[in-house]
Amino acid sequence: MTALLEMREITKTFPGVKALDSVNLSVKSGEIHALVGENGAGKSTLMKVLSGVYPAGSYEGEIHYDGKLAEFTDIADSESRGVIIIHQELALVPTLSIAENLFLGNERARGGIINWRETNQRTEALLRKVGLTDPPSTMVDKLGVGKQQLVEIAKALSKEVRLLILDEPTAALSESDSQALLELMLELKAQGVTQIIISHKLNEVRRVADSVTVIRDGSTVSTMDARANPITEDAIVRDMVGRDMADRYPERTRRAGDMLMQVKNWNVFHPLHADRQVIHDVNLSVKAGEVVGIAGLMGSGRTELAMSVFGRSWGQKISGSVEMNGRPVDVSSVDRAIASGLAYVTEDRKSLGLVLDETIQTNITLANLPGVSKSGILNEKSETRVAEDYRKTLNIRTPSVFQQVVNLSGGNQQKVVLSKWLFAGPEVLILDEPTRGIDVGAKFEIYGIINELSAAGKGVVMISSEMPELLGMCDRIYVMNEGEFVGELTAEEASQERIMSLIVTE
Structure with missing residues (x-):
């Protein structure tokens, strides 16, 4: 098989941080390619480079797609070439119907008037492809997370996807919904859709992936071919963390x-x-x-x-x-x-566990403000000292406790949530x-x-x-x-x- 995608020597730098350092990724046409690594390894950053979230010129290196140099300027540019990314946080509008979500920004219209008959007919055809029987008029907020994930894939198919990127697609799904999604991925592969899956669930990676690329600390560590030899979870873990984890x-x-x-x-x-x-x-x-x-x-x-x-x-x-x-x-x-x-660490850290736009320091002390206050007045030096102590103790990977939590990887966000409740004693x-x-x-x-x-x-x-x-x-x-x-x-x-x-x- 020829390569549909070649990312060569991709380097991406943010102020004070080199997120990607000469990363190489080659994805063959028609395969499912898994991208794995620890939180903060650079997986999502690499996919944002690919999809145009970080446009050409904001990174070093080259992207070759379908045999040509690709310099995507934004998401619309990459989508027009058939590169579609489905993020872990789904991008559906809950107060709109399935049909409205599928063709949002890509409406079936003539003279500014939407053709609802054509919209619904095309929606039904796309839903059949992903195994959904819900009417096109169904509001998205009435669907479970598993069905919403399938709607996202149907939306990608409506844009004539050639390369589908799924970021932690089963993270919030039940076991049955996860299995259904993996089966769908294999069906899409049989239809010729090339896919990249980012996942921490190594059993799922081993089930569907033809190739696995491991990234550690912003660099490519290895690429394994599952078609040549079976890939073990231990081998993946060893490359992810840089050591054996017997x-x-x-x-x-x-x-x-x-x-x-x-x-x-x-x-x-x-x-x-x-x-x-x-x-x-x-x-x-x-x-x-x-x-x-x-x-x-x-x-x-x-x-x-x-x-x-x-x-x-x-x-x-x-x-x-x-x-x-x-x-x-x-x-x-x-x-x-x-x-x-009592303390409770919620399963939904982004919505219920953290204030994402606030700093690490603010989040850590939020459940025990009296612990860093006197007479109702916040002692900022004490707050910083507490946050620094937990940063070191729990190994929260961040250059500063003044960084916004939204910029942390999932694992480090979880450590901030734990720090908050540990400080509550x-x-x-x-x-x-x-x-x-x-x-x-x-x-x-x-x-x-x-x-x-x-x-x-x-x-x-x-x-x-x-x-x-x-x-x-x-x-x-x-x-x-x-x-x-x-x-x-x-x-x-x-x-x-x-x-x-x-x-x-x-």
């Missing part, structure tokens, strides 16, 4: 102490539908120094449970009790939950999908932080969709299904098969 989970001495937190007979109803009970008589306990997991499929009620316990942030008609160190505590508001010794830390969308190196660092918390006698509740993560980190695992705990397993009893059997048989 054990993905740091060792920890399991030593549970006295009972720290108990949630008893917890019931929660849906915030909009008062007659719909979502959480049913849940009982949960956490001992000092213990890491307790909650396993379950998407929609099982794990996040709803965590948010309702943390200051009743979700739900209504909540009943039950919470005890800390054997004494009842008031968790009826976020402030009271924090004062009781919790006794029990609830972690909801703490490693979603981050690379194996950053995951290992976060696992180390969790182990340090447990060693210090803190309690950790860990919600994760990745069963190997729960099995590798937890002392006990609760299994949740349809708003109930359907099983409780010790580390010795737990296995992926045992967890799934509890989910499907209870």
Whole structure:
């Protein structure tokens, strides 16, 4: 196969930072090419160079596309040549219909009047290609994330895509939606669509990718051909982090102490539908120094449970009790939950965990302003000192704590969220999908932080969709299904098969 895309010696510099250093990438026509690397390695920057977000002249090196030198000036320029990028944060307008989203900026119109019959007919044809049966008039905000991802791909097909770039396409999807998307990628490949996938899920990379290019610290490390020889996850990880990671989970001495937190007979109803009970008589306990997991499929009620316990942030008609160190505590508001010794790291760090336009320093101290204030007046020197301490302790990769959080990689953003809640001084830390969308190196660092918390006698509740993560980190695992705990397993009893059997048989 000939190369559809050649990126040669691409170098991109920002003030004080060389994001890309002579990167080379060759993508053959009709293949699925995976681009992997740690957060901050330069993957997204490279794709922004390719798609014209960073236009020709703002970087060094050359892009050759379809056998010709390409100097894209903006996204519209690259899209006109069939290069379409779908970002991790979907670019759909939720208050418009599927049809309106598909042809936004590319309307089927004559004389300034939209031909809705043609628009809907073409929308139906495109939706069939991606396996969607929803009417073109369906509002996008009525669709789940999995279907929205398919709408984005349909939108790309409407622009006669030749090179489709998918940035973390399955990061927010359920297992079934992820599998459906991967199948679609293979179907598009069979139709001749060349694809680049950026993903931290190495099992998915190995399933669909014909070639894998690894980037580390802004430079190309290796390119592997899966058609010549099977690629192992260990080989990818070794090139990503620059070392072998025989054990993905740091060792920890399991030593549970006295009972720290108990949630008893917890019931929660849906915030909009008062007659719909979502959480049913849940009982949960956490001992000092213990890491307790909650396993379950998407929609099982794990996040709803965590948010309702943390200051009743979700739900209504909540009943039950919470005890800390054997004494009842008031968790009826976020402030009271924090004062009781609880902290909650949300699964949605961008929308709910961080103020993206604010600095690292501001975000770290946000949950405990009294800790850097006196008589209600913020002490900026104290705030900077606290932020610097957490930057060093958690290895947040940034030149300054005054940098806006929006400019950080996903893994470093997650470390800022953790820093914020660690500074609040919790006794029990609830972690909801703490490693979603981050690379194996950053995951290992976060696992180390969790182990340090447990060693210090803190309690950790860990919600994760990745069963190997729960099995590798937890002392006990609760299994949740349809708003109930359907099983409780010790580390010795737990296995992926045992967890799934509890989910499907209870």
